[in-house]
Amino acid sequence: MPFPLGTEVSKKSEIKSVNTAVHTVQNTQTGSTSSVHSLTEKKHLPKKAAAPLGSDGVKRASSTSIDLFSQLLEQEQKKEEEEKETIDTQNLPKNHFAESDVQEFWHQFLSELKQKEFFIYNAICDFKINKLDENTLKIQYPSETAKTEFDKISPQFFSEFKHKVNHFSVEAQFEINHKMKKEKITRRKIFEQLAEKNPLLNELNSIFNFDLTD
Numbered sequence: 001m002p003f004p005l006g007t008e009v010s011k012k013s014e015i016k017s018v019n020t021a022v023h024t025v026q027n028t029q030t031g032s033t034s035s036v037h038s039l040t041e042k043k044h045l046p047k048k049a050a051a052p053l054g055s056d057g058v059k060r061a062s063s064t065s066i067d068l069f070s071q072l073l074e075q076e077q078k079k080e081e082e083e084k085e086t087i088d089t090q091n092l093p094k095n096h097f098a099e100s101d102v103q104e105f106w107h108q109f110l111s112e113l114k115q116k117e118f119f120i121y122n123a124i125c126d127f128k129i130n131k132l133d134e135n136t137l138k139i140q141y142p143s144e145t146a147k148t149e150f151d152k153i154s155p156q157f158f159s160e161f162k163h164k165v166n167h168f169s170v171e172a173q174f175e176i177n178h179k180m181k182k183e184k185i186t187r188r189k190i191f192e193q194l195a196e197k198n199p200l201l202n203e204l205n206s207i208f209n210f211d212l213t214d
Contacts, residue, residue, distance in 0.1 A: 092168035099131045101165050109157060118193075123149035126180055137161075138173050142180040188212040 106129050114121040123146045132138040141147045150157075154172075162168045191212055195201040204210075 093166045094169050095166040097165035097167055102131050105161055105164050120149045120153060132173055135169050136171050136173050140175050140177040
């Protein structure tokens with residue numbers, strides 16, 4: 001039994017609507033899949049390294065930048081101190097001093113150093129220090145090793161000397177002199193120096209006969 005014409009047209013419309021809906025769903029699913037793939041690809045993209053965060057969430061400078069800044073700041077401060085020292089020196093006294101002042105101070109300095117730093121004293125006691133001109137001391141030394149030891153106490157030496165003679169523009173001219181012979185320090189020599197401070201050692205040596213041979 002044939003359906004009425006209106007019923008057939010209605011069914012065709014329903015079928016067309018269903019096909020359209022299915023097509024729409026397929027397109028929607030395809031688009032969603034593409035979107036998912038696109039998001040996944042974005043997740044795998046490399047990220048730029050961010051500056052480290054502190055405990056308060058604020059970005060911090062790298063340790064390399066901090067070290068570089070510290071070095072530049074230290075160099076600038078050192079430069080300012082040197083310039084200030086130069087200016088101050090120009091305004092400080094420059095009294096006359098004699099060769100005898102140099103020798104008197106040097107011997108006194110060595111005497112005090114011998115009590116405190118015997119090793120350094122032993123290395124520099126043969127140095128020759130003389131007045132070269134009104135602003136310069138000539139310092140002769142036997143070896144670079146000896147000069148290294150002198151460098152350890154040179155700031156103290158020059159500071160005390162400048163105050164002693166009231167001349168604050170004194171500089172040093174160093175000269176190595178290989179002809180300067182250094183006396184070899186033996187066990188007996190060391191014992192004699194110690195015995196000068198403590199005579200009781202001589203009595204102990206006479207009893208126990210210490211081995212003072214090298």
